[in-house]
């Protein structure tokens with residue numbers, strides 16, 4: 001039984017109809033009915049990611065409960081909700097980062113361009129190239145700015161580093177330089193660092209480090225970029241740059257972002273999913289609709305700051 005239901009007084013209980021035994025919605029529908037509506041949330045084209053009935057357990061802790069949602073291509077999807085409601089857990093399921101957590105058990109389906117990512121035999125390195133991730137705290141490698149970008153493609157063999165090429169002094173320097181410039185430009189960092197590409201990345205400011213991490217993520221040519229509160233450690237100016245960048249990136253990439261900052265979600269996302277305590281996805285819709293006219297009473301209370 002939910003907290004809302006538990007707090008209902010006897011008198012209120014007498015006045016309730018059968019359909020009101022579920023948490024209330026702003027339209028008088030049950031939350032289940034609202035969920036049925038947003039399960040049919042429609043957008044043009046095929047979903048880039050299709051999540052169906054996803055459950056995650058950490059040992060006995062049921063962290064995500066039957067989450068289903070389709071994520072459209074080349075757009076920004078924000079995941080919001082109070083602390084501990086499972087936003088990061090959901091995000092990490094999208095490129096199987098939770099596989100690294102020993103106690104985690106995952107049931108359900110996640111399809112990327114219609115292909116199940118949880119089926120046996122999926123190459124996780126390939127998957128994480130296609131679905132990259134940017135974390136809360138900037139975590140550049142303690143290497144030069146240029147090497148932060150070229151490291152991934154070299155590791156994956158996308159830049160030629162064969163012995164013969166190196167012996168002939170042609171370890172595809174041009175290819176590397178082009179890649180470094182393209183990624184830094186795409187991450188809106190080139191103008192600030194083009195004259196010091198060989199400097200250690202740890203000498204950059206926090207905001208620059210985070211944009212470098214985004215450039216590093218772009219270097220392996222992802223299709224989806226997962227961001228877990230990418231601006232929460234940054235000052236307002238650095239945050240604004242990251243927000244502008246996310247907007248630009250969504251022209252070519254599918255961005256899914258966890259944020260605690262509701263104004264940020266409202267500013268940068270096309271659609272918003274609201275998770276609430278207990279690991280439930282309560283409502284998912286166009287961002288304007290979620291912030292201006294949410295269907296669920298609990299979502300309205302959360303958006304208006306009554307809890308969370």
Ligand SMILES: Nc1ncnc2c1ncn2[C@@H]1O[C@H](COP(=O)(O)OP(=O)(O)OP(=O)(O)O)[C@@H](O)[C@H]1O
Pocket residue numbers: 058061063081082083084085086087088089090101103
């Ligand atoms: N590695 C883990 N091992 C065990 N339990 C975990 C692990 N990661 C998350 N949890 C639990 O799963 C639940 C959801 O956590 P999660 O971090 O996904 O929530 P969140 O909404 O992202 O929270 P926050 O906004 O505080 O980051 C919480 O109860 C948390 O304690």
